[in-house]
Amino acid sequence: xxxxxxxxxxxxxxxxxxxxxxxxxxxxxxxxxxxxxxxxxxxxxxxxxxxxxxxxxxxxxxxxxxxxxxxxxxxxxxxxxxxxxxxxxxxxxxxxxxxxxxxxxxxxxxxxxxxxxxxxxxxxxxxxxxxxxxxxxxxxxxxxxxxxxxxxxxxxxxxxxxxxxxxxxxxxxxxxxxxxxxxxxxxxxxxxxxxxxxxxxxxxxxxxxxxxxxxxxxxxxxxxxxxxxxxxxxxxxxxxxxxxxxxxxxxxxxxxxxxxxxxxxxxxxxxxxxxxxxxxxxxxxxxxxxxxxxxxxxxxxxxxxxxxxxxxxxxxxxxxxxxxxxxxxxxxxxxxxxxxxxxxxxxxxxxxxxxxxxxxxxxxxxx
Amino acid sequence: xxxxxxxxxxxxxxxxxxxxxxxxxxxxxxxxxxxxxxxxxxxxxxxxxxxxxxxxxxxxxxxxxxxxxxxxxxxxxxxxxxxxxxxxxxxxxxxxxxxxxxxx
Numbered sequence: 001x002x003x004x005x006x007x008x009x010x011x012x013x014x015x016x017x018x019x020x021x022x023x024x025x026x027x028x029x030x031x032x033x034x035x036x037x038x039x040x041x042x043x044x045x046x047x048x049x050x051x052x053x054x055x056x057x058x059x060x061x062x063x064x065x066x067x068x069x070x071x072x073x074x075x076x077x078x079x080x081x082x083x084x085x086x087x088x089x090x091x092x093x094x095x096x097x098x099x100x101x102x103x104x105x106x107x108x109x110x111x112x113x114x115x116x117x118x119x120x121x122x123x124x125x126x127x128x129x130x131x132x133x134x135x136x137x138x139x140x141x142x143x144x145x146x147x148x149x150x151x152x153x154x155x156x157x158x159x160x161x162x163x164x165x166x167x168x169x170x171x172x173x174x175x176x177x178x179x180x181x182x183x184x185x186x187x188x189x190x191x192x193x194x195x196x197x198x199x200x201x202x203x204x205x206x207x208x209x210x211x212x213x214x215x216x217x218x219x220x221x222x223x224x225x226x227x228x229x230x231x232x233x234x235x236x237x238x239x240x241x242x243x244x245x246x247x248x249x250x251x252x253x254x255x256x257x258x259x260x261x262x263x264x265x266x267x268x269x270x271x272x273x274x275x276x277x278x279x280x281x282x283x284x285x286x287x288x289x290x291x292x293x294x295x296x297x298x299x300x301x302x303x304x305x306x307x308x309x310x311x312x313x314x315x316x317x318x319x320x321x322x323x324x325x326x327x328x329x330x331x332x333x334x335x336x337x338x339x340x341x342x343x344x345x346x347x348x349x350x351x352x353x354x355x356x357x358x359x360x361x362x363x364x365x366x367x
Numbered sequence: 368x369x370x371x372x373x374x375x376x377x378x379x380x381x382x383x384x385x386x387x388x389x390x391x392x393x394x395x396x397x398x399x400x401x402x403x404x405x406x407x408x409x410x411x412x413x414x415x416x417x418x419x420x421x422x423x424x425x426x427x428x429x430x431x432x433x434x435x436x437x438x439x440x441x442x443x444x445x446x447x448x449x450x451x452x453x454x455x456x457x458x459x460x461x462x463x464x465x466x467x468x469x470x471x
Binding site for chain 2: 042043044045053055061065066067068069072077081084085087088091092094095098099345348349353355356358360362363366
C-alpha cells in the first residue's frame with residue numbers, strides 16, 4: 001500500500017520549492033510602502049512537506065561560498081561575500097567593530113598644561129589618535145601587570161608657544177615615541193632607593209625583532225590636537241595599551257564597517273518609448289539605460305543594479321507594477337574601513353579568527 | 368554553564384558567560400539548520416549582564432552534543448571563509464600588480 005502525503009500535488013515537483021516560495025526564500029522584496037518577506041526561514045524542516053531540505057551541510061557551504069574582491073587599497077576593502085547567512089556576516093561586522101584589538105592611548109601623565117584646553121579633554125583627544133603599531137605584537141595589560149615593553153607604548157609631547165609670537169597649532173606629529181619607556185620618575189616614599197619610572201622596560205622596543213623594521217608612530221601626522229597661545233606650553237607623556245572597541249571606541253580598528261545585500265532590479269514588463277525615458281530620468285542613481293531596439297523604438301534596460309539604493313523612486317507613482325526591487329538574501333557587499341593599525345584585509349581575517357576562538361572556548365567549556 | 372533537567376538530556380538551556388548576539392545568533396542559525404533540532408532560540412536576560420541563554424530542544428539526541436557539533440560546524444565555516452577570503456585577496460593583489468606592470 002503506498003502512502004500519499006496530503007500535500008503531494010502532481011504539479012509541484014518533489015525536492016524543489018515552487019517558484020514563488022523559492023523567490024521568497026532567496027530574496028527580500030522591496031515594495032513601494034515597505035519591504036516584505038524580510039525574515040529568513042531558518043528551520044531545517046520548514047519545507048519538509050514539499051520534500052525540500054532546508055538544512056545546512058558544511059560541504060554544500062564549501063562548494064557554494066564565494067568571495068569576490070571589488071576594491072582594495074591601503075586602508076579600505078570592498079568585497080562581495082556570496083552564499084553566507086546574515087547571522088554570520090553580522091557576527092563578522094560586530095567583531096570587527098567591537099572585538100578586534102588595537103593600541104590606543106589610555107593613560108596620560110601631564111607634567112605641565114597651561115593651554116586653554118583642560119587636561120581631561122586633551123587626554124580624550126589623545127586617546128582617539130590612531131597609532132600605527134601591530135596590536136598582535138603586544139599583550140593586554142591586566143590590572144595587576146606592570147607596564148613593560150610587551151604591553152605599553154610610550155609617547156612624549158613637549159610643545160611651547162613663543163611669547164609675543166603667533167599662535168601655535170599642535171598636531172599629532174608632536175607625539176614622539178619613546179622606545180625605552182617612560183622618562184618620568186615616580187615619587188618614592190624612601191628617598192634613598194633609586195626612583196623608578198612609570199614603566200619597567202627590560203629593553204628598548206626598537207631592538208625587539210618584530211618592531212625594529214617598522215618604527216611605531218602616529219598613523220596620521222596632521223591631526224590637530226589643540227592650539228597654544230603665546231607663552232602657553234604642554235608637557236606630557238602618553239601611554240598606549242592594547243584594548244578592544246567594546247570597552248571604548250578609541251580601540252575600534254575600523255572607522256566603520258558595513259554590509260548591504262546586493263540589490264536586484266528586474267523589469268517585469270518591457271518599458272518602451274516615452275516611459276523608458278521617464279524611468280531613466282526618475283532614478284537618481286542612474287540604474288537604468290535606454291537601448292535602441294530598431295524601428296525607432298527604445299526600451300529601458302537595467303544596467304547598474306549594484307548602484308541601486310532601493311530609494312523606491314522608480315516604483316512610486318505610475319509604472320509601479322513594471323519593476324520588481326529585491327535584495328539577494330545571501331549576497332553581501334561588505335566594506336571595511338581601517339583606521340590604519342592593520343590593513344583592512346588583515347582585520348577581516350582577524351575577525352574570523354576571533355569567532356573561531358569564541359567557539360573553541362565554548363566547546364572546551366562544554367566538554 | 369548548563370541548566371535543564373538531569374533526566375531529560377534532549378532539552379537544555381545553556382548559559383554562556385561573556386558572550387552576546389555575535390556568537391549566540393550565529394550558533395542559533397546553525398542549530399536551526401540542524402535536522403536533529405526541534406527548537407532553538409536564545410535570549411539575553413538583562414542588557415547589562417554579559418551572558419546569553421541558549422535553548423536547545425532536539426528530537427532525541429543529547430542537546431549538549433548537538434550544540435557542541437554546531438560550534439564545531441561554525442569553526443569549519445569560519446575556517447573556510449577565512450581561506451576563501453585570503454585566496455581571493457592574494458589573487459586580487461597578483462592581478463593588480465600584473466596590471467600595474469603592464470601599464471608601466
